[in-house]
Amino acid sequence: TGQPSAVDFYQRLRKHGLKVFFHHAIPDYPNDLDMIVSAQGFGANDYIPVTRQLVVVTGPGPCSGKMGTCLSQIYHEFENGSCARYAKFETFPVWNLPLDHPLNHAYEAATADLRDYNALDNFHYDAYKIVAVNYNRDLQAFPLLRALLNRITGSNDGYQSPTDMGVNCIISGIIDDKYVQTAAKQEIVRRFLQYEADFRLGRTATDGAVIRASEIMQKANVTIADRKVLTAAREAARDCESRHKGDAGIYCGAAMQLHNGDLVTGKNSPLLHSAASMILNAVKHLANIPDSQFILLPEIVSSVANFKYGLGSNSRVGLDLSETLIVLVVSASRDIYAQKALACLPQLAQCDVHLSHYPSRGDEAGLRHLGCSYTYDPVMPTKNLFV
Secondary structure (H helix, E strand, O other): OOOOHHHHHHHHHHHOHHHHHHHOOOOOOOOOOOHOOOOOHHHHHHOOOOOOOOOOOOOOOOOOOOOHHHHHHHHHHEEEEOOOOOOOOOOOOOOOOOOHHHHHHHHHHHHHOOOOOOEEHHHHHHHOOOOOEEEEEEEEEEEEHHHHHHHOOOOOHHHHHHHEEEEEOOHHHOOOHHHHHHHHHHHHHHHHHHHHHHOOOOOOOOOOHHHHHHHHHHOOOOOHOOHHHHHHHHHHHHHHHOOOOOEEEOEEEEEEEEEOOOOOEEOOOOOHHHHHHHHHHHHHHHOOOOOOOOOHHHHHHHHHHHHHHHOOOOOOOOOOOOHHHHHHHHHHOOHHHHHHHHHHHHOOOOEEEEOOOOOOOHHHHHHHOOOOOOEEEOOOOOOOOOO
């Protein structure tokens, strides 16, 4: 339709040598089936030539045109005398787990901003007398999808339900349901904290996702108190303040739960951000290094701090997590304790982390690099943190 953003994106892709195909607006879509399944409908879209029998169609997210692309291709294939079909690779919801299983609740939490909800697939039960779980958008779209496929193929022998067209074998990979339920409940709390932070920090205009996630937490019978690292991080920040530590009247705490269940905390100081302190404490704990043992060489820390101060961009020179990891790598070339600590970093992947404050760019980049599952309180690290 000549959208400037679409034209710009097309030109960028072409400059990178990528082939680009267009879909066009179809009048009265999705109501006029005669128009949709015609040369002026799907037939007006570009045909995408393929050489493989199995083709994967992916997109950046929901409502990105994946199903429309598949239907258009199926139309063209049948017009060219070929028989084509499509199936959806569905991760969630898990159709053969109970509707109220925490894993299915976690899917609802992950899409709270879209207001997706799970429901029983009445089409599947009518066809097979088997209870199956699906979600609202697929259930709402299925009558139209079935009508379009029947019109394109000229047959009623296709899918009888949304569950039919989904490929989902997740339940075969669950060997410890109790562990999965626990992990799913943690994910629900993580999503709630993420939505709350986005709203309170102004990233989203309304609190709709926060309210929806709160409702899901009630269904799953979980609260933020079930996230142990949250409680530990807030306690670390309060302890930091009560001891008059911190940095220039700013008191921050961070907490990590290791895979063996141990909790490790960190507090900010003039030298380190709380996230950096927490990571150093975690690897020292894993490497059995005494708390009193330094693993960052003082001369390297001093050089980095002086460099930051010399830039003049910030009067505080405490190292964030990304900077601390670099100092640790350099220190490991000359110090045996730093080498042992560095070797333990991979064990932090997928560990739960919570910060009592909004993370700096360097802290967030470091946590992502380590593969930690982190959340944070939507509070800027100012002197008024606990007012």
